[in-house]
Amino acid sequence: MSALYDLWYWPSIPGRGEFVRLALEAAGIIYREPARENGVDALLGDMENRHGIRPYAPPYVTNGAETVAQVALILDWLGRRHGFASEDAAVATQLMQLQLTVTDIVAEIHDTHHPISTGAYYADQKDAAKKAALSFRSERMPKYFDYFEDALSARSGPFVLGAGWSHVDSSLWLLMEGLDYAFPNRMAELAPDYPRLAACRHAFAKLDNVAAYLRSDRRMPFNEDGIFRHYPELDSKGSDA
Ligand SMILES: N[C@@H](CCC(=O)N[C@@H](CS)C(=O)NCC(=O)O)C(=O)O
Structure with missing residues (x-):
């Protein structure tokens, strides 16, 4: 085909x-x-x-x-x-609202390692990155997670629309995976408080097409040139600097 x-x-x-x-x-x-x-x-x-x-x-x-x-x-x-949005225009708009909020958190994640300039090296903005990452870990992560957890409570789960996945669920899955990679310490502390996000993530990874993709070589690992980067100096628990 x-x-x-x-x-x-x-x-x-x-x-x-x-x-x-x-x-x-x-x-x-x-x-x-x-x-x-x-x-x-x-x-x-x-x-x-x-x-x-x-x-x-x-x-x-x-x-x-x-x-x-x-x-x-x-x-x-x-x-x-x-068929992974909604035929109901009002619901499709709600999905877009959630998706744009994923866009917002992704921009903030990018700014934890590039708070001053996208065009400058991480090494040249490390001090500002530490401050940005501290605020992201301590204030922004729980605020976004509360928001998405609440959205997942609107229906019976495991997905935002209930039994069928939408583009919001695929993005929430990637967001949580990426945050696990970038901020493993903070995620180990926070993630257990968000059972609906965990259930959504679990259910999405089990979809046949997704499981096959994750096993394939089309799936690229995260790396330190992308959005989700692991710099140990930017990750720690809670509000620890
Ligand atoms: N808001 C856009 C952002 C797109 C974006 O920033 N793309 C990056 C790569 S992830 C890029 O190539 N940026 C080049 C630039 O902004 O000059 C989206 O969500 O698609």
Whole structure:
């Protein structure tokens, strides 16, 4: 079967592209990744050839007729076409609201290691990173987790919409995995207080397509060039500096 979509993203990191890749895999959608097949220059060339209303930054997805960027919008667009959003417009909007909140926490996670400038090296902003990570671990993680736990309580679980997964569940799964990788000490302390997030995570990983993807070599491990980075000096329990 031929691919329905091209997913364009940096080939050497899971990064934000993984939120899209994971949903495509969970839904069993056939897609290609030209930059993983042909190298980063393919991505740079494709970006350069686009003009006018175009993606500002990867990831973006195209089906030939349409090109969509911004993780939350891509997931909403794909979800409505392939049954992992909601046919009820009001519910689809609620999912988008939750997905945009994932976008917010992802930006804050990025800022724990790059609080001053995305363009500067981590080594050159380490002191500010320590302050940003302390505030993220002590204040922001529990606030976001409370919020998502509450969203999961709206229905009977294990997913936000109940028995069937949506793009919010795939993103919550990746978020929790990434935080486990980046902040293992803080996560060991916090995660037990959030049984609904744990149940959602557990149920999502057990979906057949997801389990197969996680065993495959298409799944890239987290690394210190992506969004979720493990720097031991940025992780400790609670409000310990
Ligand atoms: N809000 C966008 C952020 C996209 C983004 O920041 N992409 C990163 C890689 S994860 C990038 O390539 N940024 C280049 C830039 O901002 O110049 C989304 O959620 O898709």
